[in-house]
Amino acid sequence: MTMSRAVRRGFAAVGVVLAVASAATGCASNDDAAGKAVLNVYAAASLTEAFTEIADEYEKVHDVDVKLNFAGSSALVNQIQQGADADVIATANQATMARLGEQAVDPKVFATNTLVIVTAPGNPKNIVNFAGLRNPDIKTVVCAVEVPCGAATAQVEKNTGVDLDPVSEETSVSAVLAKVTSGQADAGLVYVTDARGAGDAVATVGDAAFARVVNSYPIATLKGTTHSEDAQMFVGMVLGETGAEYLGAAGFAPPAG
Missing domain, CATH: 3.40.190.10 (Periplasmic binding protein-like II)
Structure with missing residues (x-):
């Protein structure tokens, strides 16, 4: 790529960091006004359609409010690294998930995209x-x-x-x-x-x-979540038949292999 393109990308990176610095300060509560537990799910913007449907299905069978935060994967990771209150994260590639290190517990690929x-x-x-x-x-x-x-x-x-x-x-x-x-x-x-x-x-x-060039999408619970059981069950739904149904309907392909 040309030098000018690389320079522009550098400025774009600064913009991402500045944008999420303020977003991370608005951490969600662990409980809503009705006293229900709140499960905070951070997901790549490209997952909006599928994860909205999956969250609706999860809420039908669990007494939990699933709050979804959709944004670019890098912005989500930056928010979590700055202390945002997230229980589950799904990113649009494995490299971005890897930036969380041990904060992301046992990431598993659930879909692919091109x-x-x-x-x-x-x-x-x-x-x-x-x-x-x-x-x-x-x-x-x-x-x-x-x-x-x-x-x-x-x-x-x-x-x-x-x-x-x-x-x-x-x-x-x-x-x-x-x-x-x-x-x-x-x-x-x-x-x-x-x-x-x-x-x-x-x-x-x-x-x-x-x-x-195939992007593999991983999902993981986050270390330190106060809703570990619900976080694991939500991940299980994404990895299971319900997740496959809604992800497929949105155009995602299954994981390789």
């Missing part, structure tokens, strides 16, 4: 593949390399020798999608699941290179 190009409906810029995003007339937006979707994009760049020059680098895949659906960008690199969730609001363009 990238796809999204454009305005009808693909007005006639983008046909990843290399087409080098066209200077196409405003492309990607995730910052510090977050899993950005790391995946950077790996595709490396594998193909195509160095993008994006107009912006976002801290979450949902932010990339929003830039495209709002018309602020012509194209963006998001996960297959996010494109699927957007429905007719976007068109998609694939590339064989995307299949070579």
Whole structure:
């Protein structure tokens, strides 16, 4: 990648740290107003649809309020490292989970995801593949390399020798999608699941290179949780048939092997 792209990514990393510094101060309570236990689940933005459904299913059979915090995986890890009150975390790649070290108890991969190009409906810029995003007339937006979707994009760049020059680098895949659906960008690199969730609001363009870069999603309970039993049962639901059903419906693929 070019030096200018690397420098921009450095500034993006600073922005992520500053943003989560304030977010971590707003830790959730362990109990709600009704006296129910509160299970705080931190999950990558790309898991919003599936985990919302799974949390609803969990609440139907357990007397617990599941509070979901969706954001870029790196932001979530930063929040936890700064003392946020989380019981479970699910990230969009294993490298980001590894930053928590022993704080993340026995992480297990529960799903996989790959990238796809999204454009305005009808693909007005006639983008046909990843290399087409080098066209200077196409405003492309990607995730910052510090977050899993950005790391995946950077790996595709490396594998193909195509160095993008994006107009912006976002801290979450949902932010990339929003830039495209709002018309602020012509194209963006998001996960297959996010494109699927957007429905007719976007068109998609694939590339064989995307299949070579697969993000594995791990989930773990957090050391020191005061709701260890519920945290473990929630993880079990994600890893089990209920999780597989909702994750599959959202477009996730099962773990490799």
